[in-house]
Amino acid sequence: MLSRVAFTTYWMSRFMERAENVARFINVNHHLALDLPLDEETQWGPLVTVTGDWEEFRRRYGYASQENVIQFLTFDPDYPNSIYSCIRQARENARTVREAISSELWEVLNQLYLDLQETAAQERAIASPHDFFEEVRRECSLFTGLAVNTMTRNEAWHFIRLGQLLERADKTSRMLDVKYFLLLPEPNYVGTPYDSIQWSAVLKSTSALEMYRLSYQRISPTDVVQFLVLNPEFPRAIRYCVAHAETCLHKISGSQPGSYCNPAEQALGRLRAQLDFADTREMFEHGLHEYLDDLQLKLNRAGDSVYDTFFALPAVEPLVPSHSSQFQYQ
Amino acid sequence: MELATYETEGFFDELFTASGQPRSIAQPLIERINQMPPGEMRRRQTAADRVLYQMGITFTVYNEERTTERVLPFDIIPRMIEARDWVRIESGLRQRIEALNLFIQDVYNDQKILKDGVIPTELVLSSAAYRPQCVGFTPPKGIWCHITGTDLVRDGDGVLYVLEDNMRCPSGVSYVLENRQILKRTFPGAFSTMKIQPVDDYPDRLFETLVSLAPTHVDAPSVAVLTPGIFNSAYFEHSYLAKQMGVELVEGHDLIVKDDWVFMRTTRGLERVDVIYRRIDDDFLDPKSFRPDSLLGVPGIMDAYKKGRVALANAPGTGIADDKAIYAYVHKIIKYYLDQDAILPNVPTYLCSDPKDREYVLANLDKLVVKAVNESGGYGMLVGPHATQEERAVFAEKIKGAPRNFIAQPTLSLSRAPTLVNGHIEGRHVDLRPYILYSNPIYVMPGGLTRVALRKGSLVVNSSQGGGSKDTWVLQD
Incomplete structure (x- = not known):
């Protein structure tokens, strides 16, 4: 392609x-x-x-x-x-x-x-x-x-899927972060009905509320983070997105899962490994906002390495429409 | 519907006789239209327009202020051609293309036609479309003009003339194919009863034509369509044809020439390309051979081409055969190479490079259409009877300044066809561009693009100048 x-x-x-x-x-x-x-x-x-x-x-x-x-x-x-x-x-x-x-x-x-x-x-x-x-x-x-x-599950498909998953992982992390910004002005809301309403809203923002409830019934911050960051099966969870994005890369390059043959696979493979072995306690200790910030940074880097691996072309002058049209139309 | 009161107003009409009766081929459709409740045609037109927008069948218009995307206006009333007429048109076009191809081959090789004095050598060699880079070269199978779109017009006397041969990168075939899809939705009943010759196999035929040009040692040739890019007004067509054929659509910077082989830059490295349907003019194809300032082309592609490592359609240099001054000699060209009389007549043409012709042209600017020999799309043109005194004076100076660049023809009274305009049906002038593929045998698409001048009284059918299109139905016997 x-x-x-x-x-x-x-x-x-x-x-x-x-x-x-x-x-x-x-x-x-x-x-x-x-x-x-x-x-x-x-x-x-x-x-x-x-x-x-x-x-x-x-x-x-x-x-x-x-x-x-x-x-x-x-x-x-x-x-x-x-x-x-x-x-x-x-x-x-x-x-x-x-x-x-x-x-x-x-x-x-x-x-x-x-x-x-x-x-x-x-x-x-x-x-x-x-x-x-x-x-x-x-x-x-x-x-x-x-x-x-x-x-068809060809390269075009895998690139479409890759773009979608990387974007989605980033957006899920940002939705979680809204909670951080919303909470700050009124710290004493924690544990009130408003708190639970806000966490529900975060879940809704990622179309996750109903699927979350099937797993946890009650809304708790730890479980929400567990679900949206670390669930391997929910399609908007960050871990799910990263793992499937990595699969796309392997389909594109033909290399084996668990290995890497280009910087993009290496970057996403590392991030996947980090999420595979993470737990929420660490995240809260580290500070959820900081943890999410770090995730976003790594996702950006993965995106950059996708660019470097597949798309970087020797510099080409940009094509701009010229008024003294360079073409003739027959 | 008001077709019952339709007026031909003294023009030759494609669907009605001079006395205002439907021609027999058009009878079934006209009856259908006449039986429709008021507003039904308008409703179907609106539905067709909506489909065009949804499908994004657009072309881009650039001007000083802003760039706009437009759909080519489409009229749902088809133009129809009898099977008998079509047989003649088809054989006339085959004959013409075969002769013109032989002419190009000769011009770049033996130049017999020039040595025999049939065409003035100076006229050929002074053409802006003549490419010294192609001298001594023979493209695969000796074919230069793989894809041609010849413009035909019918004059007031009902005779079809060839107006011009477009042999560089003729566009519009995608509209033919899409128009047909839309009309099948608009008049499904007519299609099931009227035996209309299909056009849908064009992309397959184009693909076969292209594949057949591949270097012989290649097993599974890789074909690509080369486009100047998204800013080109015909980009939709480039992308459409690539999609219909299932081949890559490439821009100049997607290609690279290495050791005189042409490659595409892919996610898995470089992949060789064997045949390129290029929709970039010669001038911009290869900055190393042609215009050095071109950013659209592929440096070195001409070297690869001349070594037979990549095929290009149409062959660089083909434009010499559609120079509008050479056009005046096409009948002699047919006679010279095929020893046949031309089946399709030419429009009488005055060459401004000829002193006697020029004198006549300058004295009769108010009656003539003047055209720049190497322009198209309705640009660089003067329609004398519709021009002001000032415009004619400006053109007279242009002609005197560069006579080789202009030809003139009598203003034809183009035939008309009924067209839906603001909910009413009125006659509008039309032309016809069939597409011809130089395969074995030469294929002429049954029908082609009927372009219609939507402005009342206008004779200019080009999409860049307010023209629209119609589906063209060639009926089976």
């Missing part, structure tokens, strides 16, 4: 996963806001904080109202991680590699992009956030489901 095409499918998939997570995240927070007696900014601010783009938001929007946060995270064309920007980039990537993916995938992505461009979309997101974000999430899931059902 062409390196450029592999790179493009990988990012297409990362952007889709990112968009889906943002949609779910906003929707859960919208529901949480209805339950918690927090002021608007305390409730909506952390959504921006966990993205790491708080300063940009502050500078451009000022106050973290529900409307501002939704506008920023959903529609802002100048914020590269807004849902709209993610979908636009995913679609642009898909457009470049339409020959490598199924038409079904392209069409659902194209439709989502066209829908988001409608002005009615912005009105709906404010007026009925639940319906709107649920729909976006469903379209993203449709994309994932169609990929599962229409793609």
